[in-house]
Amino acid sequence: MNGPSSQEKHPMAGFPQVCFIKNVVKNPNIVIGDYTYFDDPEDSEGFERNVLYHFPFIGDKLIIGKFCAIARGVKFVMNGANHKLSGISTYPFQIFGNGWEKVMPGPCDLPYRGDTVIANDVWIGYEAMIMPGVKIGNGAVVAARAVVVCDVPAYTIVGGNPAKPLKQRFPPSEIDILESIAWWNWSIEKITHHLDKIVSGDVKALQSCVDNE
Known part of the structure; x- marks a missing residue:
């Protein structure tokens, strides 16, 4: 399975x-x-x-x-x-129309x-x-x-x-390894096969799954 x-x-x-x-x-x-x-x-x-x-x-x-x-x-x-x-008031007057739409902000006015x-x-x-x-x-x-x-x-x-x-x-050096391994992009078959390594805290063991292929 x-x-x-x-x-x-x-x-x-x-x-x-x-x-x-x-x-x-x-x-x-x-x-x-x-x-x-x-x-x-x-x-x-x-x-x-x-x-x-x-x-x-x-x-x-x-x-x-x-x-x-x-x-x-x-x-x-x-x-x-x-x-x-950028204005004095942050109230969105324009959304209520009835003349207030005249202060509609431009795309560059909104964060x-x-x-x-x-x-x-x-x-x-x-x-x-x-x-x-x-x-x-x-x-x-x-x-x-x-x-x-x-x-x-x-x-x-x-x-x-x-x-x-x-x-x-994890330490920065191990984070770099994990980022390069990117196990989440493996096939589901490969993930399932190495699941014990993925859920362990042993980064070197997970890396060995790649190195030994």
Whole structure:
């Protein structure tokens, strides 16, 4: 056996609160990798409701890699949440029309931080909040209820509001090795064969799987 099918919505029999969300997301500006799951006992297929202020006319994307674990209550705040900051008032008069549309801001007037990108094998804890344009590296961990306003390096644990680095999961030299191995891009057969090495803490053992091929 080579693990569950990445095409299954609910890979755990009798446990619908876990969903491989690539199979249910419809928004073309939300891109999800294989085996990334969302855990929500109320509606695990309704992941898109947690992507906030994601207006199609803005065009920003939420990109999430493979093998990510996303806990219930996680929110992704997109660029549509931003108000004009250069004026005296930040109130969005223009959205109510009736003459107020005359102060419609131009595209350059609104803060824009680009796409939000979550790499591979990232664990995002309960009720964490990811702000617009944040980049989270491979193997990172976001603690419960963290508010992530800045980029997170690979294999780094962050927590707090605003989220700050708490520790690196591996020494820099081993992080470089893990980044080059990129096990999440292996075939599912190869992942299954070397699963004991992937879940161990022995980076050299995982590297030997590549060196011995």
